[in-house]
Each structure stands twice: as structure tokens, then as C-alpha cells.
Amino acid sequence: MATTTAAQRREQARVEYDAFVRNCPTNQLLDRISDKWVSLVVCALAEGRMRYSDLGRKIAGVSPKMLTQTLRSLERDGLLTRTVTPAVPVRVDYELTPLGTSLFHLLGAVKDWAEAHIEQVNEARDQYDAS
Amino acid sequence: MATTTAAQRREQARVEYDAFVRNCPTNQLLDRISDKWVSLVVCALAEGRMRYSDLGRKIAGVSPKMLTQTLRSLERDGLLTRTVTPAVPVRVDYELTPLGTSLFHLLGAVKDWAEAHIEQVNEARDQYDAS
DNA sequence: CGGGATCCCGATAGATACTG
DNA sequence: CAGTATCTATCGGGATCCCG
Numbered sequence: 627m628a629t630t631t632a633a634q635r636r637e638q639a640r641v642e643y644d645a646f647v648r649n650c651p652t653n654q655l656l657d658r659i660s661d662k663w664v665s666l667v668v669c670a671l672a673e674g675r676m677r678y679s680d681l682g683r684k685i686a687g688v689s690p691k692m693l694t695q696t697l698r699s700l701e702r703d704g705l706l707t708r709t710v711t712p713a714v715p716v717r718v719d720y721e722l723t724p725l726g727t728s729l730f731h732l733l734g735a736v737k738d739w740a741e742a743h744i745e746q747v748n749e750a751r752d753q754y755d756a757s
Numbered sequence: 758m759a760t761t762t763a764a765q766r767r768e769q770a771r772v773e774y775d776a777f778v779r780n781c782p783t784n785q786l787l788d789r790i791s792d793k794w795v796s797l798v799v800c801a802l803a804e805g806r807m808r809y810s811d812l813g814r815k816i817a818g819v820s821p822k823m824l825t826q827t828l829r830s831l832e833r834d835g836l837l838t839r840t841v842t843p844a845v846p847v848r849v850d851y852e853l854t855p856l857g858t859s860l861f862h863l864l865g866a867v868k869d870w871a872e873a874h875i876e877q878v879n880e881a882r883d884q885y886d887a888s
Numbered sequence: 889c890g891g892g893a894t895c896c897c898g899a900t901a902g903a904t905a906c907t908g
Numbered sequence: 909c910a911g912t913a914t915c916t917a918t919c920g921g922g923a924t925c926c927c928g
Contacts, residue, residue, distance in 0.1 A: 753835075819902095
């Protein structure tokens with residue numbers, strides 16, 4: 627007899643679905659841009675290249691660890707470039723690639739939707755909480 | 758003398774910036790749509806109203822807890838409606854509101870960007886990993 | 889200046905079991 | 909059928925220290 631079929635089949639479905647979701651480009655992108663610091667970094671760099679410490683200052687509250695981690699993953703995905711200028715002390719600049727700029731424009735669309743509809747959402751929320 | 762000024766001022770900045778980020782509509786929206794299950798639920802409901810268990814089946818791998826949690830928060834934000842039909846057994850339907858449908862369209866834009874650029878991202882990633 | 893390495897903690901997802 | 913309650917393991921993220 628087949629044992630624990632229910633649980634196993636559920637687990638099976640979960641694994642398959644997880645794989646599907648991870649392979650879905652849309653969800654990959656959502657995972658990326660939803661990172662707390664990504665949108666802030668992209669937004670900051672949209673104005674032009676910037677040094678590591680300038681970014682850290684502009685995005686107040688980010689820890690060095692998270693800033694580096696965020697920059698590395700964005701660099702890996704080809705969204706920005708990292709330029710090291712050997713000097714004393716070392717100078718490192720970050721700059722959006724065309725792909726990164728393109729992503730910034732998408733973020734613009736998200737921003738537009740947010741600003742256009744945030745009122746409705748807040749109203750709905752207040753109404754829901756009141757009842 | 759002022760003690761731990763550096764740490765305290767950093768903490769202060771962090772708190773202020775956190776508040777700013779949370780109040781930013783764009784980040785609120787990003788937080789919302791980046792939730793692992795939100796996009797899946799919105800996408801599923803885009804085809805029309807659906808029952809709780811149908812959603813659970815369509816979105817294989819979601820636990821009842823997370824499904825309920827997701828649906829509640831979306832309802833709270835006015836993105837979908839919850840309709841209870843008293844019968845035996847009870848029947849509960851979920852359906853996108855116009856606002857929810859509008860959000861679905863935004864997700865479409867995200868999807869378009871993702872599908873158009875995922876190749877570039879993957880290439881950049883492979884190249885980065887190779888070096 | 890621009891990080892890497894390590895430790896640690898709170899939040900949270902999910903499994904499981906139960907209920908009206 | 910449509911959830912709720914509880915418990916646990918994991919893990920992202922920050923603090924801290926150190927290096928080139």
C-alpha cells in the first residue's frame with residue numbers, strides 16, 4: 627500500500643510549484659526589485675555615478691554589509707558597473723548600465739501607479755479597520 | 758560629555774529613514790506586490806472570481822495559513838472582495854475589485870519588462886560568475 | 889576608503905492539528 | 909468548506925571587528 631500519499635503528494639506539488647515560481651521571470655524580477663535597498667540604490671544612481679560612501683550617506687540607515695551585498699547583486703545582474711580607481715585612498719564608483727536605467731524606468735511606472743492609487747488603498751484600509 | 762554619539766546618531770538616522778521609506782508610496786507598493794503569494798493570487802483572480810479552495814488548488818504549495826493571510830491583506834487594501842454565501846457547506850468567493858484589476862495591469866508591465874530583459878540579466882550573471 | 893568575516897537575534901513562513 | 913491556533917526552524921539583516 628502507498629504510505630503517506632497525501633502528505634507526500636502535497637510536498638511534491640509544493641516542490642514543483644516552487645521550482646516553477648522561481649523560474650518565472652516575473653517573480654525573479656519581483657524578488658529583485660522588492661529588495662528593501664535595491665529600489666533606493668537604483669533611484670540614487672539614476673542621477674549619475676556615485677561613490678560607495680556617497681551612496682551610504684544618501685541612503686541613510688543602510689549598513690555597509692547590506693550596501694555591499696546589494697551593489698554586488700546588482701552588478702552581477704548587469705544593472706550597474708563598479709569602477710575601481712587605484713589611488714590613495716582607493717576610489718570606487720558605481721554607475722547604472724543601460725539595463726539598469728531601463729529598470730529605473732520600470733520603477734517609474736510602479737511609482738506612478740503607487741502615487742495614483744495609494745489614496746484609494748489607504749481609504750479602503752481605514753474603512754476595513756473601522757469595521 | 759555626549760556618550761556613544763556615533764552609534765546613537767546612526768541609529769537615529771536609521772529610524773528616520775525607515776519611517777521615510779515606509780511612508781513612501783512606491784516602497785509600500787513594492788512591499789505589497791513582492792510578497793511571494795500576492796502576485797500569484799492576483800494573477801489567478803484576474804481570470805475571474807474564485808473560491809477559497811479553488812485558489813488553494815490553483816496555487817499549489819500555499820498553506821491555508823498563508824493563503825488566508827494574503828487574501829485578508831489584499832481585501833484590507835481594497836484589491837479584492839470577499840463574498841460569503843451562507844449554505845451548507847459555506848461558500849466563499851474572492852474577486853478582484855477594479856483597483857485590483859488595475860494592479861494586475863501594472864503587474865503586466867512588470868511581466869513585460871521581465872520577459873524582455875531576463876535574457877540580458879542571465880547573460881550578465883553567467884559572465885559574472887565565470888570571472 | 890571600501891569592504892570581508894563572523895556572530896547573533898527577531899521576525900516570519902510553513903507544517904500540523906483542530907474547529908464552526 | 910473555509911478557515912484558526914500553535915509551534916518550530918530558518919534566515920535575513922544588523923552589529924561588530926578586522927583587513928588591504
